Amino acid sequence: MMVKTTLQGGLIYLTMVFFTATLVAFGFKRRTLAKGFWFAGFLAALSSVIWRGIHTGHPPMQNLFEFFLCMAAFLWPLSQLSRWKNDMDTTVKDATLGLIILFPVGFVFSEAVRRLPPALQSPLFVPHVASYVAGYIMLARAALMSLPMFKRSSTKVEIVGADIASRQTVVVGFLLITIGLVLGSLWGKLCWGHYWQWDPKETWSLATWLIYGVYFHLRMKTGLRKPRQLATFLWIGLLFIVLTLTWINLSRMFSGMHNYA
Amino acid sequence: MKKLINKIAGLGVAVCGCGVLSLASIVLAFFGSEKSIQLMATAPALGISAFIALLLILRGGYAVFTTRYHSALLHLGCACVVSGWLMGQVAPYIGGEDKPVKGSMAMVDGDVMNALWEGAYLTNYVGKVPFTVKLDKFIIDYYESSHVDQSAGRMPPIKEYRSRITITEPGKDPYVKNVRVNHPVYVDGYHIYQMSWGQSQNRQGQPVTYTVLQFIRDPGLWFVYSGFVIIFAGILLFCIRMFKAKAILPSSDREVTQ
Known part of the structure; x- marks a missing residue:
């Protein structure tokens, strides 16, 4: 268990806070507020992925840390797709899934940058x-x-x-x-x-x-x-x-x- | 005929078959890559694979007959992949030393070779390729040294390593190729791979850097690739079908789908 004190860590924890806020707002039946938090969480997750890409200089998909980070950023577009295609509100399920995915990213996996070995290029x-x-x-x-x-x-x-x-x-x-x-x-x-x-x-x-x-x-x-x-x-x-x-x-x-x- | 096909390659068999193969796949994971490769090259494993390919061809062929094209493409695509894999597995027994299917060369700058070797120390002779390879130069490029590397007093990680080789095919002018990781070179039925490198000593006791090039011939490769394309086309059709399909309920419950 380790807490990240970098900008990357800050963005991850911000995303987690927004996802948690989404669930809390939903619990209090404040749906508009929940939607706002859910979208803010997506922006934070996306910023986290983009920052990782800029920081490392390679597409952020090299290890589990980066893989999970990308997964979290995929959730909001998918929940919108469900709303549009299946007329289902999956925000609570997706936000919960997001928190489960981000927990190891925030507290378990190391964010150390490795330069790509030849096989991954x-x-x-x-x-x-x-x-x-x-x-x-x-x-x-x-x-x-x-x-x-x-x-x-x-x-x-x-x-x-x-x-x-x-x-x-x-x-x-x-x-x-x-x-x-x-x-x-x-x-x-x-x-x-x-x-x-x-x-x-x-x-x-x-x-x-x-x-x-x-x-x-x-x-x-x-x-x-x-x-x-x-x-x-x-x-x-x-x-x-x-x-x-x-x-x-x-x-x-x-x-x-x-x-x- | 329909009853027979549904009995030996029907949905019930498919459900059980996929389940059993899934479990078998997990069991292989516990054996690890090397043991699994050996196990899958044994006669029973090849026989079972051939039987699976036959069932898939039967199901796919029947689906063509009943115009269920997504099913036809998916099953025939899988059959193509399994058949291509089988062709690759039996190739060593057909080719012999004249046409080895897999082997490596460990070379230092200036070496000229056409013999392939295998084993942990490349001591077992497997045969000769129908062309000669001369290693002009083995080159290693490193990433720029970062302040972390400098403070730790270590070399930066390797960015790329490649072997510049001159290939001489019988009756052709020699030509130069660069073999890099992820960028194999194709010569007369063989893919040449930059596998690894290392450091050793020559007979005079001087340190030398050697490169290991691997040569692979796989006659079933294009079957496998064709299978991939067919499976992909099948899944696309299957996606469309699954999006259009209504829920199927027992007859007494049909009203809920209206």
Whole structure:
């Protein structure tokens, strides 16, 4: 646990304060104020990402600190998209997700700047990582949107609404992680000589991709007859993502070619 | 026919298959990269992969027949990737020493070679490439030294390292290429990679810097790349379908979708 006393740290904590204020304002049913805080939080998160990019001189997607920072800045545009596309207000879920994402950024990960090693100097670096950032966020949101599918008290209309919102979100997330996986393969071929090395991070990513494969096939097989089962697979997918970002990234048990990430 | 295909490559099989493969993938993560590569090169693993490719082709082919194009593209794309990977896996058994699929050369400035080696210390001979490589110069560039580097009394990190090589193909004029990390050079079916470098001593006991170039030939590569493109097209169609699809409920509950 460490507190950052730099401008970067200040921007991160400011974002966290705005996200918390959003939740508090929502709790007191001050929706306009909450929206204002939510947007201010986005501006702070965006400033944090931009400052990191300027400060380091490279796209801020090199390590977990930068990866999570970018994830937090993606949330506001996505919640606006949900409002526009699915007519759903996901501000509380997104702000909570933002706080969960920013906690390790603010208090656990180091912000020390590393100069890019030769392997990371590739035009595929940003699209590969960015599609995973966006994909993981979408899939995390899909899991949150599926929550009414677990409740016994949910009406059928609520279940259908949750299904449509989570399904549309998960399919975009799936598209993005597929792009990430394919770009990673192409980059692996250019950098390491092979498109697939059975590296622990690769195999966990494939496992995640396949879990969403289970979800889509199950969705087609059973329709909405077993909503809880469908939602369970979305949460297993999210569990795999969390494990990929934490245990697989940080444990020595899974050391491999992605070690600098 | 329809019943048979749905039985051996239907949605139930797909749900279980994806689940089992997902778990198998996690198990491989515990083995680590090296052991997993060895395990996946064994006959049972190749047999299972070939069976999966066949199921995917069956499902994809049937989807073409029933005009479910997103499903056809997705399954045939996956089949293409698995088949391409299988082609790469069986290539060593077909090529032999005349056409090695993978090997490395450790070279110092001025060396001329065409033999490939493998193993931790590159002591096992694997074969010869159909051209010769001369290392003109191995070059290392460092980042500018920062005040942190200076106060710690250390070298700044490496920015780039590259091997300038002259390639001589039979019947062609020699030409010069730069092999850099992330920028392999393609020569006569082989991709040449800048893998690593190190320092050692020559026979006179003087320090020398060597570079390790890796040579890889993969006949299934274009199958895999084509598979990627087909999968991408399939997912785009699938996205459109998923956005248009209405909720499917048991018949008694249909009114809620109206």
